[in-house]
Amino acid sequence: xxxxxxCSVGDFFTRHFGREVVDYLVDPFIAxxxxxxPDSVSIRQSFPDLFAIEESYGSLLVGGVKSGLKKKRxxxxxxxxxxxxxxxALSTQKRPRGSFSFVGGMQxxxxxxxxxxxxxxxxxxxxxxxxxxxxxxxxxxxxxxITYSKEGSQQEEKxxxxxxxxxxxxxxxEIGVKKDxxxxxxxxxxxxxxxxxxxVITAFKESDVKNALKGFGVLVxxxxxxxxxxxxxxxxxxxxxxxxxxxxxxVFTTFVGGSRSRALASAPFDEVxxxxxxxxxxxxxxxxxxxxxxxxxxxxAFPQYSLGYNEFLSSLEKMEGDLPGLFYAGNHRGGxxxxxxxxxxxxxxxxVLSMLEGTGxxxxxxxxxxxxxxxxxxxxxxxxx
Ligand SMILES: Cc1cc2nc3c(=O)[nH]c(=O)nc-3n(C[C@H](O)[C@H](O)[C@H](O)COP(=O)(O)OP(=O)(O)OC[C@H]3O[C@@H](n4cnc5c(N)ncnc54)[C@H](O)[C@@H]3O)c2cc1C
Numbered sequence: 056x057x058x059x060x061x062c063s064v065g066d067f068f069t070r071h072f073g074r075e076v077v078d079y080l081v082d083p084f085i086a087x088x089x090x091x092x093p094d095s096v097s098i099r100q101s102f103p104d105l106f107a108i109e110e111s112y113g114s115l116l117v118g119g120v121k122s123g124l125k126k127k128r129x130x131x132x133x134x135x136x137x138x139x140x141x142x143x144a145l146s147t148q149k150r151p152r153g154s155f156s157f158v159g160g161m162q163x164x165x166x167x168x169x170x171x172x173x174x175x176x177x178x179x180x181x182x183x184x185x186x187x188x189x190x191x192x193x194x195x196x197x198x199x200x201i202t203y204s205k206e207g208s209q210q211e212e213k214x215x216x217x218x219x220x221x222x223x224x225x226x227x228x229e230i231g232v233k234k235d236x237x238x239x240x241x242x243x244x245x246x247x248x249x250x251x252x253x254x255v256i257t258a259f260k261e262s263d264v265k266n267a268l269k270g271f272g273v274l275v276x277x278x279x280x281x282x283x284x285x286x287x288x289x290x291x292x293x294x295x296x297x298x299x300x301x302x303x304x305x306v307f308t309t310f311v312g313g314s315r316s317r318a319l320a321s322a323p324f325d326e327v328x329x330x331x332x333x334x335x336x337x338x339x340x341x342x343x344x345x346x347x348x349x350x351x352x353x354x355x356a357f358p359q360y361s362l363g364y365n366e367f368l369s370s371l372e373k374m375e376g377d378l379p380g381l382f383y384a385g386n387h388r389g390g391x392x393x394x395x396x397x398x399x400x401x402x403x404x405x406x407v408l409s410m411l412e413g414t415g416x417x418x419x420x421x422x423x424x425x426x427x428x429x430x431x432x433x434x435x436x437x438x439x440x
Contacts, residue, residue, distance in 0.1 A: 061363065083287075091360075156393075199380055243373065247364075247367060253322070255309045256350075273288055285330045289338065
């Protein structure tokens with residue numbers, strides 16, 4: 056059982072399809088979508104559906120067919136049921152799968168969210184400094200106090216019935232948490248490994264690129280390093296999202312770094328740019344100098360769903376159990392893509408509603424982010440992140 060729980064993506068796919076499939080299909084997919092490598096990430100956390108199919112049916116092919124038929128049957132039977140309350144609606148809606156972006160870039164999402172919230176409900180350019188819960192008396196009445204600083208100025212306080220925390224783990228550790236006036240230590244939460252990533256966005260004249268750029272892009276297997284390919288992959292951003300380039304130009308988003316080459320991720324701009332351009336020349340026949348280049352480096356781009364990640368997830372449950380009214384959501388829980396992060400937030404919102412509806416409490420929410428307002432404007436941003 057312990058082996059199955061700690062089974063890696065690499066082991067799992069080697070067992071079912073052989074090592075070549077891992078090296079040339081799974082490895083580039085994992086590197087391109089999470090910066091990790093198949094032997095370091097957990098099958099249970101990275102591909103929960105496949106893990107569950109193997110657990111239930113033993114064979115992926117037989118299980119895939121049987122579970123597909125079961126889903127069809129279930130949706131037929133359940134189609135006439137009316138959802139009884141908002142909690143059910145939030146927790147059972149079909150979620151978007153996989154990666155996606157928006158017309159105008161990813162900032163479209165926070166901008167749209169901020170437009171839907173009134174001024175009272177949204178604090179921009181704010182850093183949460185501490186969270187304190189008072190578990191005495193009625194636990195649902197303003198028992199959470201958030202202390203935050205706005206634009207680095209004086210500290211302010213607000214009170215809420217529940218809190219959904221969506222910061223990465225390292226930020227969560229920086230935020231002091233108190234329970235009934237006593238510091239609540241987060242030391243029992245295991246460390247999470249983060250993968251660094253550089254993204255190089257290049258624009259070329261369409262006539263300078265030989266490839267027709269049909270499709271979403273290219274992913275590069277680790278094995279191709281021996282042939283001189285050092286990027287993780289490139290998205291054909293202007294093929295996927297036509298609003299990303301002016302007429303007559305094409306835009307690429309190239310990923311460099313991850314666990315495959317951590318040092319290269321943080322290399323100086325010129326070095327990272329050269330690596331990206333060298334691969335683009337060979338992979339898509341990009342010629343001459345690019346019209347524009349932009350480089351963004353994320354020191355902790357992706358949390359890695361390592362083999363022991365289940366212990367991290369269990370510790371989050373312990374924290375939520377110890378601190379009623381606090382919920383943790385985001386890409387550390389349930390998947391790395393934007394769609395999965397949103398699904399994680401919806402699930403936490405459902406839990407808050409359920410808690411408040413169950414006890415007649417008020418429905419109050421807080422959102423805190425220190426960077427919504429500093430996101431690039433649509434004209435500056437051409438990436439698909
Ligand atoms: C280079 C790159 C490319 C990607 N490309 C894609 C893609 O094409 N498609 C896709 O679906 N996914 C993509 N992803 C993954 C996806 O973007 C992320 O996993 C997802 O956005 C994570 O969302 P989140 O809200 O969980 O975390 P984050 O976006 O990390 O948000 C956490 C927020 O918490 C804030 N914060 C931290 N501490 C505090 C504090 N004390 N007070 C207030 N706020 C605080 C941070 O400023 C941050 O805004 C990409 C990721 C990277 C790094």
